Amino acid sequence: MVSIQNLSFSYRKKPVFNGLNLSFQAGHVYGLLGKNGTGKSSLLRNIAGLLFPQKGTISVNGFTPGDRLPIFLQDVFMVPEEFYLPDIPVPDFIRSYVPFYPRFNSDKFRDYMAVFEIPSDSTLQNMSYGQKKKVLISFALASNAKLLLMDEPTNGLDIMSKSQLRKILAQALDEERCIIISTHQVKDLENLIDRITVIDDGKILFDQNVEDISRKLSFRFAIDEADLADALYSESSLAGNVIVTPSREEEETRLDLELLYKAIVTNSSKITKLFHP
Numbered sequence: 163m164v165s166i167q168n169l170s171f172s173y174r175k176k177p178v179f180n181g182l183n184l185s186f187q188a189g190h191v192y193g194l195l196g197k198n199g200t201g202k203s204s205l206l207r208n209i210a211g212l213l214f215p216q217k218g219t220i221s222v223n224g225f226t227p228g229d230r231l232p233i234f235l236q237d238v239f240m241v242p243e244e245f246y247l248p249d250i251p252v253p254d255f256i257r258s259y260v261p262f263y264p265r266f267n268s269d270k271f272r273d274y275m276a277v278f279e280i281p282s283d284s285t286l287q288n289m290s291y292g293q294k295k296k297v298l299i300s301f302a303l304a305s306n307a308k309l310l311l312m313d314e315p316t317n318g319l320d321i322m323s324k325s326q327l328r329k330i331l332a333q334a335l336d337e338e339r340c341i342i343i344s345t346h347q348v349k350d351l352e353n354l355i356d357r358i359t360v361i362d363d364g365k366i367l368f369d370q371n372v373e374d375i376s377r378k379l380s381f382r383f384a385i386d387e388a389d390l391a392d393a394l395y396s397e398s399s400l401a402g403n404v405i406v407t408p409s410r411e412e413e414e415t416r417l418d419l420e421l422l423y424k425a426i427v428t429n430s431s432k433i434t435k436l437f438h439p
């Protein structure tokens with residue numbers, strides 16, 4: 163659905179990407195991870211056609227985002243970290259924005275709002291940041307856009323709302339849809355993301371399916387000193403040393419995204435070798 167080839171992008175004085183290659187397929191939820199300032203938001207904005215590459219190409223459903231053709235825009239929805247919504251009643255907001263999304267589904271919008279426990283006839287003016295975000299996310303999903311770009315969607319959501327969001331996103335995913343989520347709050351989206359892409363210093367540090375990660379890596383307590391010494395990453399906790407280590411045969415452990423991320427950024431060469439022997 164999204165194909166990025168040889169992308170170079172910089173702000174006036176700040177190079178962000180130089181020759182980035184990456185693709186995103188329909189039917190998946192991608193977790194885009196990376197340190198502050200590595201370019202996650204800039205990448206999402208390039209994909210949405212809000213920023214333009216200096217070199218290279220981006221193709222989304224066969225369109226070049228920077229052309230901003232209406233037929234492209236109706237199939238892409240970006241939920242940015244910071245956003246503005248007008249101080250108007252929700253029904254007026256819907257009436258104003260629905261014409262841009264011909265496949266918008268009002269019933270689904272009401273369903274998502276109900277899951278988030280926000281009355282569909284309320285007013286944006288009286289809402290908190292988190293409540294407005296829920297309206298925007300409900301709109302994004304109900305738009306039926308094939309590509310959903312979400313920048314830190316769980317920021318500002320309370321604990322219950324985070325699980326409501328996971329539920330809604332899981333419901334909204336189908337084979338035609340691709341959801342790319344940039345986040346630091348990996349725990350919030352565990353069990354939802356099915357491919358992890360880590361960007362570091364403008365490059366792809368890691369890009370693997372959760373299934374392959376679970377097959378190749380194990381997340382557990384160290385058995386003894388030797389086990390600890392062999393680990394790709396370790397962290398002490400009250401219950402013992404937690405480690406990320408290559409899986410032994412037929413060993414199945416629960417993927418811990420936070421530990422995985424730490425292992426990737428601290429020991430990327432060994433992890434890369436494990437996935438690309």
Ligand SMILES: Nc1ncnc2c1ncn2[C@@H]1O[C@H](COP(=O)(O)OP(=O)(O)OP(=O)(O)O)[C@@H](O)[C@H]1O
Nearest residue numbers: 173174176178196197198199200201202203204205
């Ligand atoms: N409008 C801008 N003008 C100039 N430089 C910018 C602008 N926006 C971002 N940058 C710089 O570009 C780099 C990438 O920023 P970006 O916001 O894409 O990173 P990020 O990975 O999303 O960061 P975070 O995790 O903190 O949200 C950073 O070094 C940042 O300082």
